[in-house]
Amino acid sequence: MAYDWVVFDADETLFRFDAKRGLTQLLQSYDVDFTEAHFKRFKEVNAPLWEAFQRGEISAADIKARRFVDWEDRLGVSSTELNRQFMAQMGTISSTLDGAGSMLTALDDKVRMGIITNGFVELQQERLATHQFEQFFQFVVVSEALGVAKPHPEIFHHTHRQHISEEVPTSRILMVGDNPYSDILGGQRAGWHTCWLNEHQATCPEEVKPNHTIRHLSELVELVA
Template structure:
């Protein structure tokens, strides 16, 4: 057995963040008395994804995203709102998002019997713990490493150094990271000297120079690799 330690990303790897985000955003907009539209949601996603990309590059801090993404959104429509208050409301909905990716329970249950599993995720600690526990998958993992707790975000080497320092007997050669993000999970694994497995949607093309060791289109395919 080549690997004994598996590091799992959370969003769109184990939990369906896209579904959670969409439902939470729709609830927020209606809660604030605004009119929801797919166009509005697409504008939000463009702003949000751009800001999280800047976090991965070390250009901005998480607090800037949380405090300004909704005010940036509504300013596109000529409206001034309290971005921090909108974030608090949005977070209440987001914390409840426990939608699982297909076959997550089955795959984790089988892997848990043979490997030591850890969670490695970017995000707000309270939200991630709430979702992980609510989805009923926390029992499969020995520990959870969340960027807010660590003070660094994937793909920064500081994030992975923290993980290495807090996993007893950590061995890069016996560790595999599984995630959906080329720029976060796969790049981070490469920087840390850890083998990587990219969980990508059918039809997704890797247009970057970042290369994973493995590529799968469903969690079940992971069982064929290990």
């Protein structure tokens, strides 16, 4: 199937997001040994915040202000500042998925490319610069800046209107991501074609119907070409 545009998710599609490592390094800077119990508690606080953001119930600023609230009194630092430091750590330890660079190079003269990510602006900019990926992308849409998160169709419609062109049929746009709900179901509801990056051979939810499924980014080159 030929496409004019390929739009990627960022975390665990192009870039690894090792939250545990980033948190460990952040807390070590405060002389705190970050334990499995700490990580479990962080996930218990963090996951519902992101889910609420994706439903449009809270803002990205709310996530920053609330997800490190357990540590504010102990460290004497605001949750928002701890989040900033955490994002800086994540930028420092950033790595890419295997084959991401060669895949982007191979697609560069075949299609136009962009990114839609649920995340924070500063981290996207730092990772793109660190790995010299900026040259490949015509746009980067970040949910924090837009105020709407995947899987809401509006983030896809906004991207189509403002960064691609409404003259391009939705069937000529391919959304690639690892999350069956935010990436695949979101793209599906916007009328885009979708490609699920399923590295670990997970079972696809029944209501999610990707047009394509791959296990490695190298497969995308043949699919798009």
